Amino acid sequence: MCCFGSFLLHRNQLRRKSWLMIRTILIHPDPRLKKSCDPVSEITQEVHLLAADMLETMYDAPGIGLAAPQVGVMRRVLVMDCIKDGPPRPMVLINPTVVWSSEDLTTYEEGCLSIPEQYAEVKRPAEVKVQWTSLDGSTQEEQFSGLWATCVQHEIDHLDGKLFIDYLGPLKRQMITRKMEKLKRERARGV
Numbered sequence: 731m732c733c734f735g736s737f738l739l740h741r742n743q744l745r746r747k748s749w750l751m752i753r754t755i756l757i758h759p760d761p762r763l764k765k766s767c768d769p770v771s772e773i774t775q776e777v778h779l780l781a782a783d784m785l786e787t788m789y790d791a792p793g794i795g796l797a798a799p800q801v802g803v804m805r806r807v808l809v810m811d812c813i814k815d816g817p818p819r820p821m822v823l824i825n826p827t828v829v830w831s832s833e834d835l836t837t838y839e840e841g842c843l844s845i846p847e848q849y850a851e852v853k854r855p856a857e858v859k860v861q862w863t864s865l866d867g868s869t870q871e872e873q874f875s876g877l878w879a880t881c882v883q884h885e886i887d888h889l890d891g892k893l894f895i896d897y898l899g900p901l902k903r904q905m906i907t908r909k910m911e912k913l914k915r916e917r918a919r920g921v
């Protein structure tokens with residue numbers, strides 16, 4: 731019984747690997763990263779597949795958060811897992827909204843999978859309460875603090891076409907944008 735169970739689990743893992751897909755992450759500047767996304771009206775098989783692929787893509791990158799527009803899907807879906815040590819906590823948030831923000835602010839050095847190797851300090855509310863729909867269709871609410879709070883705000887910004895560099899001064903933002911344009915040119919040439 732025990733062996734049979736583990737065999738099934740093994741087979742299941744193999745099957746999962748075969749249908750999960752690491753999707754291409756868009757690099758800034760890209761018009762799709764500047765657009766507001768549409769809400770998900772129905773949790774279809776396609777949404778389940780998108781969420782599974784996004785988690786796979788995020789862990790592979792590796793990153794702690796990823797929003798659907800970063801893989802070119804203009805829907806309000808994000809994934810995140812901010813656990814550094816210990817068992818993973820893969821989270822899928824559909825149509826997330828911030829329903830409360832603390833007055834206390836906190837500063838984190840942020841980065842973004844769509845702006846590789848660029849980091850800058852961004853000030854945001856230290857704690858936020860977020861409401862969302864989970865993959866099973868139920869409404870969830872949780873109060874986030876620390877890195878989780880920063881991450882969820884950063885990812886929700888993506889769903890509204892906003893990047894962390896939009897919080898920086900114009901000179902710093904232009905400098906990073908020019909670096910990304912150069913990176914994209916190099917990648918296109920296969921450098």
Ligand code: NI
Nearest residue numbers: 841842843844
């Ligand atoms: Ni990002």
